[in-house]
Amino acid sequence: MIAILGAGKMGEALLSGLLRSGHDPADVVVSDARPERCAELLESYGVKALANTEAAAAAETLLLAVKPQDMPALLAEIAPHAGAVRLAISIAAGVRTATIEEWLPATPVVRVMPNTPMLVGQGASVISAGSHATEEHLVQTEELLRAVSTVTRVPERHQDAATALSGSGPAYVYYLAESMIDAGVTMGLPRATARELTLQTLTGAATLMRDSGEHPAVLREAVTSPGGTTAAAVAELERRGVRSAVLDAIVKARDRGAELAGE
Numbered sequence: 001m002i003a004i005l006g007a008g009k010m011g012e013a014l015l016s017g018l019l020r021s022g023h024d025p026a027d028v029v030v031s032d033a034r035p036e037r038c039a040e041l042l043e044s045y046g047v048k049a050l051a052n053t054e055a056a057a058a059a060e061t062l063l064l065a066v067k068p069q070d071m072p073a074l075l076a077e078i079a080p081h082a083g084a085v086r087l088a089i090s091i092a093a094g095v096r097t098a099t100i101e102e103w104l105p106a107t108p109v110v111r112v113m114p115n116t117p118m119l120v121g122q123g124a125s126v127i128s129a130g131s132h133a134t135e136e137h138l139v140q141t142e143e144l145l146r147a148v149s150t151v152t153r154v155p156e157r158h159q160d161a162a163t164a165l166s167g168s169g170p171a172y173v174y175y176l177a178e179s180m181i182d183a184g185v186t187m188g189l190p191r192a193t194a195r196e197l198t199l200q201t202l203t204g205a206a207t208l209m210r211d212s213g214e215h216p217a218v219l220r221e222a223v224t225s226p227g228g229t230t231a232a233a234v235a236e237l238e239r240r241g242v243r244s245a246v247l248d249a250i251v252k253a254r255d256r257g258a259e260l261a262g263e
């Protein structure tokens with residue numbers, strides 16, 4: 001039995017991935033602080049909702065998907081009931097495996113940083129083993145996540161960097177998308193047209209980068225005609241220091257992650 005504790009946006013993405021990859025709804029339970037949320041998930045997926053303590057007692061695998069600030073209360077509540085748990089997987093940003101192990105001593109813990117494209121089966125997750133987790137636990141976690149994301153193993157000391165890059169990363173892409181759409185509207189394009197062109201450009205450019213395996217600089221050069229339009233735009237980005245702003249912003253996100261984790 002797998003229990004998803006905290007069935008919000010990310011919890012639901014995990015749930016739908018598990019069911020899509022062939023898990024029986026009878027082998028998955030959810031628990032959430034909001035009863036109406038539990039009713040919704042029962043209605044949509046046919047999974048049973050239990051109280052946190054009952055879910056922890058019934059499951060061999062826990063997927064901990066509450067917000068980081070709700071994690072201490074959840075761990076304190078379930079710890080006395082989690083005797084049969086063989087693997088605890090946490091997706092909470094900035095919560096270290098050692099913190100979870102303080103509450104669930106001797107339990108194998110795997111820490112995951114997913115991202116929101118997991119909601120459409122296109123996530124990028126990084127995973128790290130806690131001190132009791134073995135190869136088998138990492139493989140089990142990879143199997144659970146593969147239906148909704150790619151999975152990359154990193155040592156836990158790289159979790160804050162991965163959180164800054166891929167965990168927060170979708171926000172940077174949406175920020176760029178907003179700017180591009182606004183530019184289109186400023187130049188007189190209908191908003192729907194600007195949105196569609198921006199969306200297809202981002203999707204197409206990402207697909208080309210993946211499928212060609214080329215370095216992004218090579219792909220950018222292929223767009224940039226001497227003395228042309230792209231060269232004018234890129235020169236302005238360089239003049240404004242956008243490249244170093246992006247780099248500094250992501251390092252700031254990494255530092256904030258370490259601060260939130262109490263490091």
Ligand SMILES: NC(=O)C1=CN([C@@H]2O[C@H](COP(=O)(O)OP(=O)(O)OC[C@H]3O[C@@H](n4cnc5c(N)ncnc54)[C@H](O)[C@@H]3O)[C@@H](O)[C@H]2O)C=CC1
Pocket residue numbers: 005006007008009010011031032033034037052065066067068070073074091092093113114115116167
């Ligand atoms: N949203 C994002 O971009 C990402 C989020 N994460 C992590 O995923 C986790 C979940 O995030 P979201 O799904 O976005 O949040 P959310 O707010 O949609 O879901 C959290 C759920 O936990 C429930 N909850 C709160 N306290 C509880 C308790 N004591 N017992 C049971 N349920 C409880 C809430 O009712 C809510 O449904 C967070 O720890 C976050 O750090 C990780 C990567 C990316």
Ligand SMILES: O=C(O)[C@@H]1CCC=N1
Pocket residue numbers: 093163167168
């Ligand atoms: O902004 C945050 O703190 C979380 C972590 C990764 C994405 N959202």
